[in-house]
Amino acid sequence: MASALPSPPPLAPRVLVVDDEPGLRQVLDITFRRQGYDVVQAPGVRPALEAIRQAPQPFPLILTDLLMPDGSGIEVLAAAKARSQATEVLLMTAHSTVEAAIEAMRGGAYDFVTKPFSPAEIAALSAKALEKSSIISENRRLRAQLERLEPSAHELLGAGAAMQAIGELIDKIAPTRTTVLITGESGTGKERIARAIHERSDRSKRPFLVVNCGALPEALMESELFGHEKGSFTGAGTRALGLFREADGGTVLLDEVGELPAALQVKLLRVLQERKVRPVGAAAELPVDVRVLAATNRDVEAEVRAGRFRQDLYYRLNVIRIEVPPLRERPGDVLRLAERFLQRFAAELGKEVRGLAADARRALDAHPFPGNVRELENMMERAVALASGPAIGLGDLPASVAGLSASPSPLLTELPPAGCALDEVLGEVERRLILQALERTGGVRKAAAKLLGVTFRSLRYRLAKHALSTEDTDEDDDAEATGRESSLPGGPGDDFGHRRPPLPGK
Numbered sequence: 001m002a003s004a005l006p007s008p009p010p011l012a013p014r015v016l017v018v019d020d021e022p023g024l025r026q027v028l029d030i031t032f033r034r035q036g037y038d039v040v041q042a043p044g045v046r047p048a049l050e051a052i053r054q055a056p057q058p059f060p061l062i063l064t065d066l067l068m069p070d071g072s073g074i075e076v077l078a079a080a081k082a083r084s085q086a087t088e089v090l091l092m093t094a095h096s097t098v099e100a101a102i103e104a105m106r107g108g109a110y111d112f113v114t115k116p117f118s119p120a121e122i123a124a125l126s127a128k129a130l131e132k133s134s135i136i137s138e139n140r141r142l143r144a145q146l147e148r149l150e151p152s153a154h155e156l157l158g159a160g161a162a163m164q165a166i167g168e169l170i171d172k173i174a175p176t177r178t179t180v181l182i183t184g185e186s187g188t189g190k191e192r193i194a195r196a197i198h199e200r201s202d203r204s205k206r207p208f209l210v211v212n213c214g215a216l217p218e219a220l221m222e223s224e225l226f227g228h229e230k231g232s233f234t235g236a237g238t239r240a241l242g243l244f245r246e247a248d249g250g251t252v253l254l255d256e257v258g259e260l261p262a263a264l265q266v267k268l269l270r271v272l273q274e275r276k277v278r279p280v281g282a283a284a285e286l287p288v289d290v291r292v293l294a295a296t297n298r299d300v301e302a303e304v305r306a307g308r309f310r311q312d313l314y315y316r317l318n319v320i321r322i323e324v325p326p327l328r329e330r331p332g333d334v335l336r337l338a339e340r341f342l343q344r345f346a347a348e349l350g351k352e353v354r355g356l357a358a359d360a361r362r363a364l365d366a367h368p369f370p371g372n373v374r375e376l377e378n379m380m381e382r383a384v385a386l387a388s389g390p391a392i393g394l395g396d397l398p399a400s401v402a403g404l405s406a407s408p409s410p411l412l413t414e415l416p417p418a419g420c421a422l423d424e425v426l427g428e429v430e431r432r433l434i435l436q437a438l439e440r441t442g443g444v445r446k447a448a449a450k451l452l453g454v455t456f457r458s459l460r461y462r463l464a465k466h467a468l469s470t471e472d473t474d475e476d477d478d479a480e481a482t483g484r485e486s487s488l489p490g491g492p493g494d495d496f497g498h499r500r501p502p503l504p505g506k
């Protein structure tokens with residue numbers, strides 16, 4: 001049997017020491033290492049800036065000389081604080097520069113020490129600075145946790161009229177027991193709306209349970225929803241309550257209700273009418289008190305017309321209808337949501353990213369968001385992780401978003417009086433169509449090639465020509481390995497946000 005591995009020792013705090021005097025760096029290195037710190041040395045401002053930029057985690061403590069041949073410690077201070085407010089900076093100065101050091105304190109330095117100083121003095125000051133840094137980091141972590149768990153669980157963000165109207169409707173219907181059908185494209189926020197209805201109702205202290213109606217085979221789905229008696233089928237070793245009874249007093253969301261098999265549609269209708277469930281293998285029906293919400297991204301009316309969804313069940317579910325518009329039809333919401341996600345991920349990842357640069361705002365505004373809010377949320381997480389400055393720029397967004405709005409050449413269908421550069425114009429058309437195809441296929445190039453009516457090899461060549469992507473996705477690898485073409489997603493929003501469009505080749 002494998003024995004348990006000893007847990008790794010806690011990571012030593014990393015200290016960056018910046019000074020052009022090798023002797024002083026050496027003394028500090030020894031002093032800090034004796035205290036159990038990990039030390040990184042930088043002989044000047046430039047290498048210090050590089051170290052700050054490249055460190056996998058921000059340094060909790062930096063000691064920097066104020067005046068160095070290649071610049072000032074103030075630059076080090078500014079870069080450190082831009083990367084993380086949790087970094088504490090101690091300035092080391094000669095007597096003649098005390099004034100400047102005091103000035104630096106206003107820029108956020110923790111303290112300053114005048115040279116020469118004793119190792120004991122510097123060790124005591126550093127310990128205090130590190131304590132402050134760890135308190136700030138801990139506060140930030142807790143704040144991020146709170147933001148993630150509390151208001152966001154049911155808060156509905158969106159400044160536009162559509163989301164305002166939905167918010168008002170939720171307030172009106174939340175206290176009732178009415179069934180609600182929530183429709184909209186994938187990723188528009190249907191589950192979030194259902195959660196908001198539950199949270200604003202007097203059932204909020206009871207469970208809110210979600211079941212994906214298309215996820216299980218029919219037999220298992222029945223037991224998942226209504227429970228089963230012990231031994232009622234092979235594998236039913238114990239009795240199970242089922243979702244409806246587990247949620248007693250609360251709310252059940254039937255997600256993807258359009259995919260519920262026909263036999264279960266009849267049983268669900270009975271539950272809604274009689275407010276009773278019959279567990280698989282049970283002789284009697286049992287009463288349940290559950291509010292039912294249903295969501296789907298299918299066109300339910302079309303499903304009813306095609307005979308795939310029972311009309312009587314449709315009427316039962318559709319008592320109140322909430323149609324969630326796609327993000328591209330919610331002007332104003334994109335930037336507001338983007339900023340909110342950005343704040344959340346910056347707090348979670350401990351990065352000092354504070355806003356969106358003008359070019360990134362334009363690109364986001366122009367993007368159609370086939371994956372809706374989910375796509376935007378994932379995009380912001382990636383952008384915050386990549387960002388190296390205080391604002392998200394165009395380069396931090398996926399190529400497919402950045403490329404469309406950053407295009408230098410206009411699209412022409414008529415020859416301008418002054419003529420045009422035909423190759424450039426045609427190249428731009430090609431680039432845009434390729435980006436859109438990749439967007440639609442979630443970055444799967446085999447599928448994109450098919451959409452564009454070209455071979456995979458030809459698409460690869462064109463991608464290289466436009467410096468768009470050089471890496472295969474897993475799906476491309478699979479497709480190449482088995483010789484099959486990847487299947488295209490079923491709709492524009494399919495699977496969005498779970499896969500990433502390729503990064504621009506640099």
Ligand SMILES: Nc1ncnc2c1ncn2[C@@H]1O[C@H](COP(=O)(O)OP(=O)(O)OP(=O)(O)O)[C@@H](O)[C@H]1O
Pocket residue numbers: 155156157158184185186187188189190191192193255295296297337373374377
């Ligand atoms: N108004 C909003 N404010 C903040 N976050 C939102 C909002 N709408 C959606 N989101 C976030 O977007 C993501 C997708 O939302 P949700 O799962 O509710 O969409 P959905 O329409 O139910 O998707 P699907 O049809 O694929 O199940 C979630 O992470 C959710 O928290």
